[in-house]
Amino acid sequence: MTGPIVVINPNSNQAVTDGLKDALAAFNLTGGPKIECLTLEEGPFGIESQFDSDSVVLPLAKLMQSRLDAGAFVIACYSDPGLDTCRSVVPHPVFGIQESGVLTAMARADRFGVIAIADGSIPRHRRTMARMQVLDRLACEIALNMSVDETARGAGTFDQLVDVGTTLKEQGAGAVILGCAGMARHRAPLEAALGIPVIDPTQAAVAMALGALLAG
Known part of the structure; x- marks a missing residue:
């Protein structure tokens, strides 16, 4: 059996990590890799x-180097901090949640939208999407x-999510x-409210990690 999928919350807020654990509970498959959520x-x-x-x-990067027992890593921050660096120092698959979330959204709809935490986050997100060459698929x-x-x-977070999502x-x-990884607990009710797919990017990244490991 492969090692665990280690999901790392790069901020020190344990409430975010707890939300990730709840959102990823269904990904702990019988006989599959364990999902382990850590706080940096x-x-x-x-x-x-x-x-x-x-x-x-x-x-x-140092945390990943200390966990060579892992099967794969997920960086659970939508800025994908250190993605290239981490991929360069460990032999394991490393998934960033922005990259994974965008790829998943494009598999579900022609155009996608993003709910950011703050205006200052948007330029960082756009730089990643520019590198991915997918800005033409971004609605807003x-x-x-x-x-x-x-x-x-x-x-009042959920009401604001509904307003922005609408x-x-x-x-x-579409x-x-x-x-933001902190929004994970709102995915299912927000999807029900909007009537279109809502992508939790950490779930998307873990799904890709599972696919990579289960494929051998």
């Missing part, structure tokens, strides 16, 4: 700027303008990506 204790409380994103690259990206912690457990749908999005 050295990380900021929320990754909300380019500085925050850059600050976790070396700790992420709109920010909630709240903290990572608020997306994970804020009282606008994205009106702008032509699928919506949750642009």
Whole structure:
């Protein structure tokens, strides 16, 4: 049997990691790889700027190097911090949730929308999509303008997600990506409210990791 899929939350907010565990519970298949969710204790409380994103690259890489028992890794932050660096230092498959979420959304709809946590996150996201050469498939990206912690457990978060998701749908999005790992717990009810696919990018990345490992 292969080693576990190690899902790393690069911020130090345990509530986000707990939400990931709940969102990924169904991916623990009998006889399949274990899904293990970790919190990067050295990380900021929320990754909300380019500085925050850059600050976790070396700790992420070192954590992965210490877990050579793993079968695959998932970086559970929508900025995909350290993705290239981590891929260069471990032999295992490493999946970033933005890259995986975008690929999954394009498999479900012609055009997709993204719900970001803040306006400042959007340029980072667009740089990744430009590298992927998929900006022509992006209908729109709109920010909630709240903290990572608020997306994970804020009282009014879901109503704001519905408002932004509805606008994205009106702008032509046939699928919506949750642009922060902290939003994971809202995926299913938001999909029901919007009536179109809502992609939790951590689920998308773990699904790709499972596929890679189960294929041998």
